[in-house]
Amino acid sequence: MTSLPNHVGVFGGGRMGAGIAHTFLAAGAQVTVIEADVAGVQAAVERVTRSLTTAEQKGGLAEGLAAALDRLEVSDDATALGGCELIIEAVPENVDLKAGILAKVEALAPRAVLGTNTSSLSISGLAACLNGPERLIGLHFFNPVPTSDLVEIVVGSATAPEVVALAQNLVPAIGKTPITVQDSPGFASSRLGVAIALEAMRMVEEGVASAQDIDTAMTLGYRHPTGPLKTTDIVGLDVRLAIADHLAETLSPRFEPPQILRDKVAAGELGRKTGQGFYTW
Structure with a gap:
């Protein structure tokens, strides 16, 4: 070939x-x-x-x-x-x-x-x-x-x-x-991307800042093209939940998904594909 x-x-x-x-x-x-x-x-x-x-x-x-x-x-x-x-x-x-x-x-x-x-x-x-x-x-x-x-x-x-x-x-x-x-759980990209996204979700859950302000911190402060929560909406909250559950089981409890993610998935708020996630699309 x-x-x-x-x-x-x-x-x-x-x-x-x-x-x-x-x-x-x-x-x-x-x-x-x-x-x-x-x-x-x-x-x-x-x-x-x-x-x-x-x-x-x-x-x-x-x-x-x-x-x-x-x-x-x-x-x-x-x-x-x-x-x-x-x-x-x-x-x-x-x-x-x-x-x-x-x-x-x-x-x-x-x-x-x-x-x-x-x-x-x-x-x-x-x-x-x-x-x-x-x-x-x-x-x-x-x-x-x-x-x-x-x-x-x-x-x-x-x-x-x-x-x-x-x-x-x-x-x-x-x-x-x-x-x-x-070959390792989450490889490099998913492991890093999910780790940042889960911490961003915990910050929303704890009332530290809004989803938009957390994403702005990463896009302007760290030059990320898209913030971790908007990226989660684009990827799909259900996809992120499945990956986080897998990483928590195979790698470390530190990847345990926060309740806000489980609640949104249970409510059908899966991100861009359903019109609602951490943002309204």
Whole structure:
């Protein structure tokens, strides 16, 4: 495989999967996205088209919308992944769901490199479901994928050195910067990001300051592009809660989620996707 594979598969066409598909299409690859059913297929097509259209309007799509879309296939038939050189799963952060999909994909494309877009789950644990665990690597993209500069490459205990090298060459080929970390709960980015966000939530809970003022402290005082609470709204409070619970269980009780986060998730206040989180959207 060259730095950029000719044919990339993405299992899951939600916000993250559509963004990953956009990124590879914009770089010149053929992309096949797999969704669960016909409705999911249509929604994924619309997400990718909308994302690419925005990029074209901003001058960020070198070859034009039509050419990029010509290389996109979206299907509810996973056998369409058979010819892919690289397949990335981009489904919700659930270990059983991800493991099941990776095992299915491995059987369909026995020579493909497998990537998982998990933000906190163990790469080694997910690889245990595979016949060839050396083929799996973590490729942690960030939301929104098309405009984010970072991809966190996560190396499992069985990941082959040549797969690591491939990922390190691949990420610059799609216009992003890689960092490489060893498999550890929360990796580097989620562990640091969640730690700051949880402390910010505790400060809101204790009445230290408003969400907006806490975020302003970080954007103006520390040059963060977005404050930790607004970032939480963008990521999704339910996603942050799942990661915090995982880190508390596997790493340290210091990651125990504050009650305000549990209460907001229970109330359906999940952030931007529901219109209400720490902010009103």
